[in-house]
Amino acid sequence: MEIYEAVAFALRYWFIFVVIAILVCVIIVSVAEYRDKKRIMYYAGTYIGYLEVVFSKGGDTQTGDRFTLALENEIGSSSQCNIVIKEEGVMKKHAKIYAQGKDVILKAVDSGITQLNGRPVKEEISIRPGDIILIGDTALMVHLKEVNI
C-alpha cells in the first residue's frame, strides 16, 4: 500500500498536467477556429461568386481551378490582376467583371479573345450563372450567389 500511496501522490502532477493541457488546447483551438471562421464568413459575405476553369490548354491553370469573384475583378496575365490566368492568348489586362446594381457585368478591356457563350464581347454585357466565358484559350464557367449585393 505504501507503493500505491507514493505512486498516487506522484500522479497528482500528471493529472493536473493533462487536464491543464486539454484546457489550453481547447482554448487555443477555439480562438483559432473563431478567427478562421470570422474571416471566411466575411469573404462569403463580400464575394459574389466564383469562376471555374472548365477548359484550359494546360499552362499554369488546371481544369477545375476556382477564382473567387469580388465586387470588382480584373482578369489578365499580369500579377497585378486579382484573377491571374497565365496562358497563351491572355493579355496583361484582358477583361473586367464587376457588380452593378443587381447585375454582374463582363467587360472586354483589351483586344484579346473574350467570348460569352461563344459570342465575342465587344464592350459590356451582363452575365448569369452557368454562362461560359472564354478568355484567350481558357474557358471559365460562371457561378454566382443566389442573392447579389
Next chain:
Amino acid sequence: MIYVRRSASIVLFFIILLVLSAFSLLSFRDGEFDLFAVLMGVGACTVYLLLYNILKSVFKHIDRYVLIICILLFSIGLIIQYRLNPQTAWKQFIWFCIGIVALVIALLVIKKAETFGRLNFIFLLGTAFLLLLSLLFARVIGGAKNWIQIGPFTVQPSEFAKLLFIITAAYYFSKNKRMIPLIPYLLFSGVCIFILVLSKDLGAAILYALTTLTMFFAGTGKALWTLLGFGILSGGAYASYKLFPHVQTRVDIWRNPWVAERTEGYQIVQGLMAIASGSLLGMGLNLGSPLAIPASHTDFIFAVICEEFGIIIGIAVIAFYLLFILRGALIALNARTQFHQLLVFGCTAMLSLQCFVIIAGVIKMIPLTGITLPFISYGGSSMISCMALLGIIEGVAVKNGEMDEKEIKSIGGEVL
C-alpha cells in the same frame, strides 16, 4: 478558398491518456490487481473513440469541442465514481451509453424540425403533467419530493420536463415580441415553478425560474420586465423563506454551518473540509476520505474532485463549463432563426445555471440546493436529460454548419 475545421483528436488523445492512467492507478488501490478497473478504462476509451469518430463522420458539422468537453467532464466523473463505488460507476457508464442514444435522437429531431408549431401546446401540457406527477406520486429522498419508482428504476420527471420546458419557452418567446400575448406563457412557467416549490425541489425551481428569465430577456430584450421578474422571484424566495421551515434551515446552515456540524450542517461542513484538505494539488487519487460526505457521488462530487485531484483541477472543471457556455453562445449567435437561437441559448443557460447553483452551493457561496452537476454527477435521469440538451445544441450546430457550407460553396470555397 478552403475552410479547414480543426480536429479535436489531440484533445481526445489527452483524455484517453487521463482515463487510462487514472484507471490503471485505481486497479492497484486494494493492494491486488483489479481487472475490472482496467476494463472500465478501456471500455470508456473505446466508447469515446467510437462516439467521436462516428458522430464526426455522420454529422459533418457537429461542434466537436462541445462534445469533447462533455466527454472530458464525464471522464472525470467516471473516475471519481469508480473511486467511490465501482458499482455506481458501471451503472453511470451504462447511463452514459443510453445518454448517447438520447443525444442522437435529440440531434436528429432538431435537425429535421423547424419550430414544432402546434406540438408546443402538447409539450406545454407534457411539462405540467410531468411536474404534477412528481408532486403527486413521488417519494421523498433527501428532503425533496422528486423521485418516482418505476419497477427497479427511480426516475426524476423534473429532469425530463426541462427539455420540453426549454422547447416551449423558445417557441413562445421567439413567436411573440409584445408583452400581452406572452402573459399566459409567463403565468404557466410561474405555475411550473410553484409546483416545484411545493414538491420541495428548490434547486429545480431556481433553475426553471432563472432559465425562464434569461430566455425572456434574450428573446424579447425587455430589461425592465426582466428586472420586474427578478423582483418577483426574489419576493417569492423571501416568501418561501418565511413560509417553509425547510428553506429556513437551509439558509441558516448556509449562514453558519458550524453551529450544526453534526446534524443539519454535516454535509456542507464535510464538503468544505474535503475541499480544504485537498488544497491546491489534491491528496492523490484514493488517498482522501470522500465517503464521509453524504451524497458524495451526486450533489457533492465537486468537493470530492477538489479533495482528490486538487483545487487546480476543480477550477479547470469550472473553466471547462465556461468554455461550454462560450461555445454554446457562439452556436446560438450563429443560428439562422430566432427559435433555434433561443433553443440553444436556453439549453446552455439551463446547463450553466445548474453548474453554478450546485458548485456555488458546495463551496458555500449561496444556500445549498440539491441538484446534479451536469455530466459529472451520478444519476440516470440527469445524465439522459443533459445528453439530450447537448443533442439539441449539436443539432442546431449541424444546421448552422450546413448553412455556412452552402454560403462558402457559393463563392467557390470548400469546407473540410
